[in-house]
Amino acid sequence: xxxxxxxxxxxxxxxxxxxxxxxxxxxxxxxxxxxxxxxxxxxxxxxxxxxxxxxxxxxxxxxxxxxxxxxxxxxxxxxxxxxxxxxxxxxxxxxxxxxxxxxxxxxxxxxxxxxxxxxxxxxxxxxxxxxxxxxxxxxxxxxxxxxxxxxxxxxxxxxxxxxxxxxxxxxxxxxxxxxxxxxxxxxxxxxxxxxxxxxxxxxxxxxxxxxxxxxxxxxxxxxxxxxxxxxxxxxxxxxxxxxxxxxxxxxxxxxxxxxxxxxxxxxxxxxxxxxxxxxxxxxxxxxxxxxxxxxxxxxxxxxxxxxxxxxxxxxxxxxxxxxxxxxxxxxxxxxxxxxxxxxxxxxxxxxxxxxxxxxxxxxxxxxxxxxxxxxxxxxxxxxxxxxxxxxxxxxxxxxxxxxxxxxxxxxxxxxxxxxxxxxxx
Amino acid sequence: xxxxxxxxxxxxxxxxxxxxxxxxxxxxxxxxxxxxxxxxxxxxxxxxxxxxxxxxxxxxxxxxxxxxxxxxxxxxxxxxxxxxxxxxxxxxxxxxxxxxxxxxxxxxxxxxxxxxxxxxxxxxxxxxxxxxxxxxxxxxxxxxxxxxxxxxxxxxxxxxxxxxxxxxxxxxxxxxxxx
Numbered sequence: 001x002x003x004x005x006x007x008x009x010x011x012x013x014x015x016x017x018x019x020x021x022x023x024x025x026x027x028x029x030x031x032x033x034x035x036x037x038x039x040x041x042x043x044x045x046x047x048x049x050x051x052x053x054x055x056x057x058x059x060x061x062x063x064x065x066x067x068x069x070x071x072x073x074x075x076x077x078x079x080x081x082x083x084x085x086x087x088x089x090x091x092x093x094x095x096x097x098x099x100x101x102x103x104x105x106x107x108x109x110x111x112x113x114x115x116x117x118x119x120x121x122x123x124x125x126x127x128x129x130x131x132x133x134x135x136x137x138x139x140x141x142x143x144x145x146x147x148x149x150x151x152x153x154x155x156x157x158x159x160x161x162x163x164x165x166x167x168x169x170x171x172x173x174x175x176x177x178x179x180x181x182x183x184x185x186x187x188x189x190x191x192x193x194x195x196x197x198x199x200x201x202x203x204x205x206x207x208x209x210x211x212x213x214x215x216x217x218x219x220x221x222x223x224x225x226x227x228x229x230x231x232x233x234x235x236x237x238x239x240x241x242x243x244x245x246x247x248x249x250x251x252x253x254x255x256x257x258x259x260x261x262x263x264x265x266x267x268x269x270x271x272x273x274x275x276x277x278x279x280x281x282x283x284x285x286x287x288x289x290x291x292x293x294x295x296x297x298x299x300x301x302x303x304x305x306x307x308x309x310x311x312x313x314x315x316x317x318x319x320x321x322x323x324x325x326x327x328x329x330x331x332x333x334x335x336x337x338x339x340x341x342x343x344x345x346x347x348x349x350x351x352x353x354x355x356x357x358x359x360x361x362x363x364x365x366x367x368x369x370x371x372x373x374x375x376x377x378x379x380x381x382x383x384x385x386x387x388x389x390x391x392x393x394x395x396x397x398x399x400x401x402x403x404x405x406x407x408x409x410x411x412x413x414x415x416x417x418x419x420x421x422x423x424x425x
Numbered sequence: 426x427x428x429x430x431x432x433x434x435x436x437x438x439x440x441x442x443x444x445x446x447x448x449x450x451x452x453x454x455x456x457x458x459x460x461x462x463x464x465x466x467x468x469x470x471x472x473x474x475x476x477x478x479x480x481x482x483x484x485x486x487x488x489x490x491x492x493x494x495x496x497x498x499x500x501x502x503x504x505x506x507x508x509x510x511x512x513x514x515x516x517x518x519x520x521x522x523x524x525x526x527x528x529x530x531x532x533x534x535x536x537x538x539x540x541x542x543x544x545x546x547x548x549x550x551x552x553x554x555x556x557x558x559x560x561x562x563x564x565x566x567x568x569x570x571x572x573x574x575x576x577x578x579x580x581x582x583x584x585x586x587x588x589x590x591x592x593x594x595x596x597x598x599x600x601x602x603x604x
Contacts (some may be wrong), residue, residue, distance in 0.1 A: 283522075
């Protein structure tokens with residue numbers, strides 16, 4: 001529709017915005033009075049600092065936190081797409097060939113996420129209390145190897161460099177196969193996937209720890225990376241489901257069957273359970289051990305309306321989707337799946353809010369105008385880039401050796417070419 | 426025993442999965458109900474061709490799971506809060522949190538019992554004897570031949586008409602199996 005999309009103009013606009021924000025930061029950072037009160041409240045997470053509530057929170061900080069929440073939400077979808085592509089190659093899957101191309105494009109949005117990370121990089125001192133904590137508390141001193149500014153930026157750079165390299169190659173060889181049909185491309189993709197899955201696990205964990213968990217650097221949880229992963233893949237599968245349905249009537253007509261849609265639904269169901277399993281494990285161990293160094297994280301999130309948010313996540317992120325998706329035929333019913341997928345987005349965004357926002361608003365959930373703005377802006381940028389790259393290439397891997405298998409298996413062969421079909425897979 | 430053998434079923438042999446699949450579709454459309462297809466390996470799409478609906482085993486699994494969860498939760502509540510109240514580690518006398526791992530295990534255990542028993546019940550297992558297994562030709566159902574078996578107890582069954590139907594579907598050999 002919008003063929004007059006001009007990337008240069010967009011980036012110019014973004015650059016101006018970043019410059020503007022940066023200017024505000026410097027002004028704000030020069031005002032030392034505003035800092036400690038908020039930090040103290042954020043750290044202890046207690047309502048015994050009522051003076052440090054929303055009235056005294058500078059707008060730039062509100063923006064930064066909203067931006068981080070939206071950023072982590074969309075990062076989830078990109079990373080989820082990356083792991084689905086990697087898993088496709090690792091398992092030598094057949095069924096997911098038709099949906100692989102758009103997942104490759106979504107994964108290749110990670111370099112764009114790298115550009116969108118700039119505001120976070122610039123506002124880092126506003127977002128992460130440990131960056132400006134002077135003198136450092138015992139926890140920060142002990143974790144100073146990880147939590148110091150140079151390491152933060154170097155790690156962020158390395159993470160985005162690796163993601164760019166990996167997603168670019170996973171897409172490049174796939175597109176190359178469209179032209180050549182060479183099975184060697186599949187072999188190459190398998191190699192990138194085999195190495196990539198390790199890179200994925202490590203970079204995702206570091207990203208979750210640095211950008212989200214370090215908001216309260218005193219916290220310990222070995223579950224945190226996989227917790228972010230579980231929620232991410234869950235959200236991606238919901239997104240994938242909707243995109244598949246949307247494209248199955250357009251560019252993917254003739255290659256999407258009940259089987260693909262059903263399998264995405266099954267995976268969505270599986271990750272509903274997996275997320276609950278992971279989050280329960282994290283909560284249960286902390287609850288059981290009751291060590292203050294760990295419990296403070298959840299204590300903060302049981303104050304004020306955060307308690308209700310936690311309950312909404314417990315029931316809305318797990319119980320409701322679990323019971324809804326339990327029946328086998330539901331996964332093919334769009335009238336149920338469409339609301340479920342939209343619900344999944346809401347729940348994952350709420351989960352990100354639950355992780356990030358209590359640090360800024362210890363007394364309860366606050367929604368600012370920045371929340372929808374950040375969601376809309378990042379979402380719009382990603383959508384435009386995705387649309388452009390999707391239109392520039394074949395909508396699915398047209399010469400993938402497994403494509404035939406993906407579109408014939410499980411379908412009743414029609415009586416005309418029945419002789420070469422029928423089964424022995 | 427010297428009873429006169431009575432017809433049990435018509436056994437029709439087919440050479441390819443495609444042939445048996447087409448035949449199955451026609452048998453279904455002809456309205457038969459007590460019949461089955463035998464093949465050495467799963468044939469994708471056969472469920473649709475035979476008109477087999479989704480298995481009802483899931484309901485048994487679900488009932489088993491819910492029972493397990495309920496038993497686990499109430500057992501721990503009964504033991505820890507009601508029958509012998511005991512404070513452990515400063516925790517509440519009962520919380521679904523610490524009761525969850527055990528309840529969860531019981532959920533899975535009873536759900537799998539439900540699945541297994543439900544499957545046996547729906548498949549009418551255990552069944553120690555089936556006349557079809559006496560048939561020499563039928564041994565190849567586990568090797569390289571595909572069979573359709575239509576039981577004589579089917580309301581639509583007729584020794585001559587059903588045989589004609591199976592012949593017209595390209596069967597390479599039809600036998601009456603007797604009990």
